């Protein structure tokens with residue numbers, strides 16, 4: 623992946639800082655001073671790769687994938703203007719029920735403690751039908767009314783013949799409006815600028831739950 627910046631980049635990264643992680647029951651999160659946009663998805667969906675493509679840093683989100691940090695919510699300040707929130711990957715089949723409840727609880731705790739949250743990007747794998755965890759997450763976000771965008775990851779793995787069919791099936795199964803959906807690939811960088819532009823637009827929008835400015 624190249625770190626070159628095209629002249630029309632909708633999000634030029636000038637400054638990037640890891641603010642820390644929020645763990646279950648630890649009662650800590652960075653002061654919600656700046657607008658926040660969160661990224662959620664099943665483990666292995668390609669979230670770290672997409673975040674790395676967005677900020678044009680190769681190892682940026684690796685911290686979120688190291689053991690011990692995987693159950694934390696990680697906060698990254700961008701350009702001293704907004705915060706990218708990396709939610710824990712969900713839905714590993716082998717994660718015990720007890721653990722599953724802890725990530726759901728943590729995500730809920732985050733949603734409740736985030737008056738500056740502007741939107742959530744949910745990642746779904748292009749090659750698979752949305753999992754029950756994906757559907758639950760999307761339903762939960764729709765219920766609470768937060769602006770939600772869906773990044774369909776790894777589209778480079780689809781042939782051009784498969785592509786339309788897979789994208790419309792995912793929209794149909796998850797009840798998504800095609801306008802909410804962005805096909806992405808960390809390999810070809812398709813979708814990077816569209817997601818980056820959407821993040822910038824969300825950051826400039828008012829808080830979804832009418833929290834303090």
Ligand code: GDP
Pocket residue numbers: 663664665666667668669670671672687711775776777778779806807808809
């Ligand atoms: P995370 O667990 O959601 O953070 O997922 P990662 O970003 O670590 O990616 C999981 C695996 O999928 C890795 O082996 C990546 O190299 C691969 N991967 C991620 N994004 C893409 C993509 O867009 N295309 C392809 N072909 N592979 C990808």
